[in-house]
Amino acid sequence: MTAAVEVRGLNSHYGARHILKGVDLDVEDGEIMVIMGGSGSGKTTLLNHLLGLLVPTSGTVRILGKDINAIPALELQDLRTRIGVAFQSGALFSSMSVGENIALPLREHTRLDETTIGIVTRLKLEVVALAGFEHLMPAELSGGMIKRAALARAIVMDPRLLFCDEPSAGLDPVVASAIDDLILRLRDAMGMSMVVVTHDLDSAFKIADRICVLDKGEVLALDTVEAIRASPSERIQNLLNRRTEEEEVDPDAYLRRLLGEKAKEDDEGERP
């Protein structure tokens, strides 16, 4: 069976800054892979590469067996109907009602009649416990409801692969936990593979089959939840125990930074 996601030697630059440094990653069929890491670790950049929104400097990204940077446009369009994405902000179209938002992929990609589209839309709203909200506008929803509506839109085409960006960020613990349950239910009921980007530890441990820990653009660890918990690596333990990292301070570099001068070998940017 082909892996749902297969990333090989992915390098990415933002201007002169080297963001992702040779990332390798596999997501098996039916697996929930959680990508974790602190701010600036490259999580969002990696996700954008998986979605084909960025073009890598080098390396390949295969989604459902297809290299998304090499296949023809029409094939990419087909591939995109088989993946779902729930963005961090929800990214619901503010000019459309919740129902229209969820129905949009069906209207654009299928020849279903309006009655069927209405039924499928309401069905998906039931799944995310938003039944009866289809006539509201996104501006009238709370943060948790927006995330759930975005999830409903992401699964409306019954995708084989689902990406969630920070599904529980900024929500209260009860709502966050409900969203985690929802993600687990979706996987179990529909057999989707999932890639979830989060920095919420509780959520990651609850839903993940495997966890990929990113740090400064490199894969620090890629293993099962138990193995990550038991990891001897200091960096990982720091992350798990919410300890701040004491970076060794180079006095010369520190002085240069304070004076606003550029470090000499500064094309790496964030490295001390």
Next chain:
Amino acid sequence: MSKAADAVVHALDRLGRYVLRGVDEFGYAAALLSESLFWLVAGRRRRQPVRLAPIVAQAMEIGIAALPIITMLSGTIGVMLAIQGIYTLRTFGAESRVTLGIALSSVREFSPLITGILVAGRSGSALAARLGTMRINQEIDSLTVMGISPVRFLVAPALVAMVVMLPLLTLWGDIVALFAAGIYVASELESSMSAYWGEVQEILKLNDVMHGLAKSAIFAVLVTIVGVANGANVTGGAEGVGRMTTRSVVHAISAIVITDMIFVFMVTR
């Protein structure tokens, strides 16, 4: 290196960057236009047709909703032209020839120009603000990952609506301006409205009307593409949206005026 030489190098460097950015933006606009045309022609074959409903919705917003203000301004311009025309021609005692000036200048120049500028301010800016907000809210990314081309979904309908509605608005502006001017002329020169209309019909050739309408169709493309290009390149949150919206209006109006001059230069001489 001396300070002066340093400053020159610095200025040249800045100039180079400006030029580069200008060329880049121009290229982006051209790519946007050709991609819109591509989806209009090949959309159906690509299973992404440009649909009628959003075109109609945009046409209502760009065209029908602008009718009151276009009517008011075109009428005002017509009367203004009549007043100025009579005042100027009175020096030669030729005020009876005022209709010639009014008819040609409003149909060939004022009506398309005023309509274009008005629509740039109303709809071009709205397009820029809408796209900019959609971009910072990740709605554009969201369309892309759904397999829906943002250009096909957002730009092509606006382009069609604009290219259809702007000439129609201009035509309406022609009629209103001529009519309003006629009322003033007829009362000021103590002639009749029917005599004025007769004269207008004699003066105006189809070519004159088409000259104005062709220009307004070009303005329509300019307003759309400038609005979209600015909106799509928004960075920096709400402030960025505001900045790019203002920029889109200034650019669109500049583009309209300059293109107008070039068009007239090419066609009229």
